[in-house]
Each structure stands twice: as C-alpha cells, then as structure tokens.
Amino acid sequence: MPELRKDPVINRWVIISTERAKRPHDFMLPKEEKKGGFCPFDYGNEHTTPPEIMAFRPADTEPNTPGWWIRVVPNKFPALDPSLEPERYGHGMYDAMKGFGAHEVVIETADHNTNMALMNLKQVEEIIWAYKHRYEALIKREGIKYVLIFKNHGSLAGASLEHPHSQIIATPIVPKRVHEELVGSREYYSFKERCVFCDMINQERLENARVVEINDDFISFEPFASRFPFETWIMPRRHVHSFKDITDSEIKGFAQILRNTLYKIYVGLDNPPYNFMLHTAPETGEGSEYYHWHLEIVPRLTKVAGFEWGSGFYINPTPPEEAAKFLREIKPGEQKLNKLKE
C-alpha cells in the first residue's frame, strides 16, 4: 500500500511508493534505455495497459483497440491508489495517510516517433481537451484536493517510455509548491490589491525583454528569476485562477502557444529533455482574486547540484533575457528541423 508521509519540520508530503518499489540492488543495475523494443502505447498493444478511461477514437471502433488518436489509461504502476480510503493517522510524532489518489497517463498520439513540438495544432488542442475532461472528473472525487497535470519528456527528465505521453496525479493534499504560490500571491494581493501574475504579464509586455511569444489570449516568457536556463512560463492574459475555466477559444490559443514554445525549444536546443507542469488554484474558491493558472516548462540542461537541493535557491548560468532573445528568433519553418534523436 502506498503511503503519504509528512516531514515534521517543513510539512512537505512525500509519497512512499510500493507499486514502484525499488530494492537496494535495483539501483546498481546498468541503466540502459530500451529503444525500438515493445511499446505498450503503440497500436495493437492496447491490452497491455489497464483499460482506457477515455479515448478520442472513431465511433465505429471498440475501446482498447486501434484507431484512437488520444487515449487516457490508468498508470500501470500508480504512485497513488483510488481504492484506498483517505485515512490519516499518526506514527509516533509523525503524520501519515494512506496513499489514496489517482494516477493516469494521457497517450498523446498513436505516433511513437513524434513529440508535442512537432504535432499539428488540432492534435495539441485535443490533448488539452483531454486534460480538461480528466481534470474535471478527478477534482470532483470525494477526498481529492488537487489534480496535477504534467509531462516528462526524455529519459533525463524522468520519462520511462519514449512514446509521447503526459501524466495526471490526483492527490488528497494541496502540493507544497502550489500552497506557497497561494500564500505568496495572497500576500501580494493584500498589499497591492492586484494579482501578482497579472502584474508580471504587464511588466513583461512593457519590457518585452523576456517575452518568447504572445497571442490574443496567452503570453509565453522567461521569468525574471528563472531557476533554470530556458525556464519558460505560459500564462493566460486574462485573470483566471483555475485551468478548468479555460474557454473553447482559449484552448486554441493555449495549444498554439504551447506547441510553438515547445517547437522553439526543440529546434533551438536540439530536442532537450524537459518537464512541464500545470499550476492551478485548488477548487475551494481560494485564490479566485489573486491566483492565476499557468504552465511552467523546465528544460533539463543543467544538473541540479547539492547547493540547490540543500538551500532551495538556484544558480542559473543563462540570463533569461538572453534565453528569450534566442527563442524569439526561432520561427516555425525558418530553421531546418533536426532529426529526432535516436
């Protein structure tokens, strides 16, 4: 049974996973990447994943058979388990709870060899539709407090399969980082009576030095205090605290800016590993005035060292102004695409 445990000093929750359990000797095996072998996300292998939760597929096809273009399935090795009760208990001075939650995989395409940077916009839009559907379904569940949508691209960013996919984890707690953003943006609001994220958008537009791309509804930019080279945030330009309030037309704009930003990173930095993660307010109403949903993209170009782990502050060797200038100058079609790395 997976267990959630809380650090007694800084109140950080950790999932002690048993489904994904690793014994000490597992860490000593040579870490080889499997390439070109069996892929459970390819057409014809649908029976090797848990049964699909939803899929975009022609009306005349059966669930768990080929023909789909997006497919959502439970993670075969889930970090959290929907069948548990969200029960809390003490362990001496420590706090823990059963590892209740959900863990799903969004298989973004049937094409094993592409990635989101190279997809057509329609496909990216539908991936966002899938995110929204699953977000809405999971956040309604009794005991679920937060739904995290994220993507690991490339094995150095933690992806264990190369077939394009994202993940969704529903948790019985609000994650620490989101809690910190809520507290910080509330403090700013109580001082300024304005949303700190809206203020950032205004300043970024005014200066333009860190902007990567902008369209009618979204802006993508390198944050002023970027932790990592080419860290890029995408924000809706109107004030809106929850991702679930994205409109149909905003989904088009979001797909466009997300695909274009990933394309610039893909071409400019030669298909680096990256993570992205969607930050939204919890569905308690909290944050409606002062929180602002956004997506954070972190290319994995540098190694995070002891200083960063230990201190929670970061050394970034690339000024965000320089990173933004570099990415801005990459225009779709103007640069030759590198072949996907084998």
Place this chain on the structure above:
Amino acid sequence: MPELRKDPVINRWVIISTERAKRPHDFMLPKEEKKGGFCPFDYGNEHTTPPEIMAFRPADTEPNTPGWWIRVVPNKFPALDPSLEPERYGHGMYDAMKGFGAHEVVIETADHNTNMALMNLKQVEEIIWAYKHRYEALIKREGIKYVLIFKNHGSLAGASLEHPHSQIIATPIVPKRVHEELVGSREYYSFKERCVFCDMINQERLENARVVEINDDFISFEPFASRFPFETWIMPRRHVHSFKDITDSEIKGFAQILRNTLYKIYVGLDNPPYNFMLHTAPETGEGSEYYHWHLEIVPRLTKVAGFEWGSGFYINPTPPEEAAKFLREIKPGEQKLNKLKE
C-alpha cells in the same frame, strides 16, 4: 556582474550567474567527462587555482606549493563576488540585488583518486576543521547572512571535477529551505515546547527501524518522510542550533559517523553520485531553542521528474526502513570494496 533576483510570488532568490555564463549553444555540445586529464587540484598545479585562503601543510612549505593535505581556495568561477556591495534595487515590480557573497572550494586531499568514504578518520576530522574555520571567518563578514557548506560527488550530482572537494557559498540572504525549517521548527516549538529535531532523534532511537549508525555524539538515520531512496541525515544528539558550536570531541564523532555513513553508501550502492549539505541556524540567535544543525546526504539514484519540480512533493520508491536495514548491515571491512569507478 552576478545578480540575485527574487521570484515575486514565492520569494525564492535565484543567482543569475555571469562568471559561469552559458550561451544557448553551449548546451548543445556533447557532454563529455574529462578523465585522466589535467587537474587543477593536483600537486604541482597550485598556481592554476586562485591563491589559497588557508591550507593544512608542513611549516616548511610555501603557500601554493605541494606538501599540503587540505587546501581552501576561492572558486575560479564564483557564483557570487566578494568585491560587490550588497546593494538592493527594484526592477519595475521585481526585486534584485548585486551578486555579493563568496564562493570557496575545499580541496579535501592531495590524492586525486580517493573519496571521503575511503579516507582515514584523521583526514575527515581535518576537513571538518577546515569547514569550521571558513564558516567562522565568512559569517563574520559585513552583509553575509548565511554560509552554506556542501559537496557534490560525481558528475551526475553536479561535480565538474572528480578530485575530492567540497564547496562553501556565503550569501547575503537566508536560503529559502533554511527559512522554511526555521519557521516549521518554531511552530513545533510553540506547540510542544520541545525541539522537533530532538523529538525525531528520540523517536528514531525508540523505533530503531530507520537508524543507520549511532555513536556517543551523533546519529545517522533515514528520515521518516525521505524524499529520495537512501536519503540520510546526520544529527548531533545534544541540542545545538549552530554548527560553529561543535566541540573538539564532537568533531571526532562527526568525522566518524560521516565517513562510516558515506562508506556504507559507497559499498552498498556502488559509489553512487551524491550531494550533502550542512544546515545550520543563521547567526542571529534565531533558532537557538528550536533549531538543530544537521547534515543531509542525498544519493542521486533516481531522476527527479516533472511531478517533483512542479509540485514540491516527491515520490520515493524505497521505504526508508528498507534503506536503513540495508545500510546497517554493511560493516567496514566485511564487504569487499568495489574498485573506484573509472
């Protein structure tokens, strides 16, 4: 000029480093490790580092010549610069300050091919003496608020040179993680009127399930809410908030438990990359009742993925009880040493 920049939402400071600046194309070069080449930390190459700040060396040798057994030098590519003023300024809505601080390297031995896990205790004791000397000197400087002592071992943990060394960074701010620990331990103290770290030591001794090693003055254990497989903390058993208050006899006990714990990790996990970092209270008197200095060791066995970055909470596939049992059973001399990895 390096610059410190503050995230306007969660108040996290980031060093935008110019000395270590990387241009976009730098990230696309093949990342090869240099092995067997020139090492600036070897005997005879003392002139290739900035002049030494202190060294343990025979009285009849000159500074910056061979003969030393521990040497402390300024980092050739410092993240922070002692010659700047710690001036703060605004940049529109954002907060920044000049990259004032210090960045030093402790060359732990003249022997290029060893590591701390394999050193004799006397050598480790003297490394700790060097840490203490530099801590005391740096924390006294005008404008310095915190001194971070840490080590990156192995290139996957961020070490750019394989010669055994640690680093010291003195900063004009208290790092976010330490601030969080101060706030959390103060809250616990106001509720319980006890130090949360002392309570952890008591519970760990009572249960014994997560203890790795114990001696008269120190305990080493896997924390209940370990973020990473084989994350190991070392704590003084008496309540003491600041590392600088370590006594001469405690230095012996600290050297012993640190060397033995690193040895167990080295043998048991086949010389994995790791980071360690010393957490101590700032020298403001703050925390004297409720903070407790300690060292956190994090072997780098798993890849930190998008979920962790984005959420601030972690999935750990190895229960700490299992990790502790595995490490406890490794006794110095009982297991054959693996050859140092080439």
